[in-house]
Amino acid sequence: MRFKKCECGQVIVFSDTDKIPVKCNCGRKLGSQIYSDRDIQTSNNREVCIQTKLYFEELGNGWRLDIPDNVSDFIVGRGGASFKEKPWSNTISRKHIQISNKNTYLVLIDYSLNGTRINGKIIKKNQAVKVIPEDVITLDAIKNEISFKLMERR
Numbered sequence: 304m305r306f307k308k309c310e311c312g313q314v315i316v317f318s319d320t321d322k323i324p325v326k327c328n329c330g331r332k333l334g335s336q337i338y339s340d341r342d343i344q345t346s347n348n349r350e351v352c353i354q355t356k357l358y359f360e361e362l363g364n365g366w367r368l369d370i371p372d373n374v375s376d377f378i379v380g381r382g383g384a385s386f387k388e389k390p391w392s393n394t395i396s397r398k399h400i401q402i403s404n405k406n407t408y409l410v411l412i413d414y415s416l417n418g419t420r421i422n423g424k425i426i427k428k429n430q431a432v433k434v435i436p437e438d439v440i441t442l443d444a445i446k447n448e449i450s451f452k453l454m455e456r457r
Contacts, residue, residue, distance in 0.1 A: 307333045334383075336371045357409070359451040362439070368451070370402060370409075377402040379442075380415070394443040402434075409434050409453070418444030 307315045309327035317324060327333055359368040359379075370377055377383075382397030396415040403410045410431045413419040419426055420441040426432050434440070436455040442448050 305337050356456055358454050360454050361451045375404050394448050399442055420444045
């Protein structure tokens, strides 16, 4: 069995012989990430969740955004991944940042119009910056729209 997860929280299940779904029942377009059985865990309340090694935790409310383990480039923004509890405002670009997995560390690249901060320092657009767990990333460096910490599950 294979799985895709929508921003609405629904998990779409399909087999290896099925056509890969591109839309959720809610109408949203599904991302390219496909999960396998080992990625899925069932909690006591029967809710299905995806467990990944790294995730972003929003500082104000504790919302979580998983970073897929087996994807080399992960886009965060209005056109990419987002916190399902809070839609992005217009100050967040469609492709705001890209996280690239370099095996032993992560690299963040800012593609936005309004900028990004890492630990309070504005980073240059289109420049790769190494990020590690516990770094605080703020989207929209002008208005400090949303801040989250890169976390690692232990």
